[in-house]
Amino acid sequence: MKLSHVIAVAALVLGAACLAITGFATVAVSSGNQTDGLPEGKGKAPFLRACVGCHEIEVATRSRYTEAGWRRMVDTMVERGAELSEPETADVVAYLAKNFGKTNVNQAAPAQLEEALGLTEKEAQAIVSYREQNGDIKTLDQLKGVPGVSPDKIQAKAAAIAFRD
């Protein structure tokens, strides 16, 4: 091989390497800039710190729970070794209940039903009256059948509805 060929090949290899490095750097920088997709909030920082050691963060956010359910879940994780102080535990529970929560339709106050399920004041009141007269609501169909409540609104929020804590 002539010297000029060797130099040309070397230049090509070097150029390709530079391109590859630039490419990697771009990917690294852009993924570093991407947000984590999680909502902001007071409990977010301790959540991201204490809840990633043993499993992916998705394991912690793939299911919804009521506030009581989250309290039990976070307590279990602290027993397993998640490092949270008492105030941080409360913040993380509040953060998860707000953003990955379920509303217990048999316990929630009218204002909570309105806000969490997108109901009118009248609809929320109808649910409260119904459960006072008939006891706990047990199924989604029963809830959809409460007189004066839009079944479509209930269906739209099905994943955020619980019937017990």
Ligand code: HEC
């Ligand atoms: C010391 C290890 C450890 C830490 C830290 C930890 N977890 Fe877990 N977590 C586990 C194990 C083990 C499981 C069960 C196996 C799995 O699903 O990966 C689990 C599962 C879960 C589940 C799924 C439960 C289910 O039944 O599907 C949730 C939700 C969860 N963790 C939330 C959290 C939260 C919130 C935190 C932070 C407060 C946290 N975890 C921190 C060990 C841990």
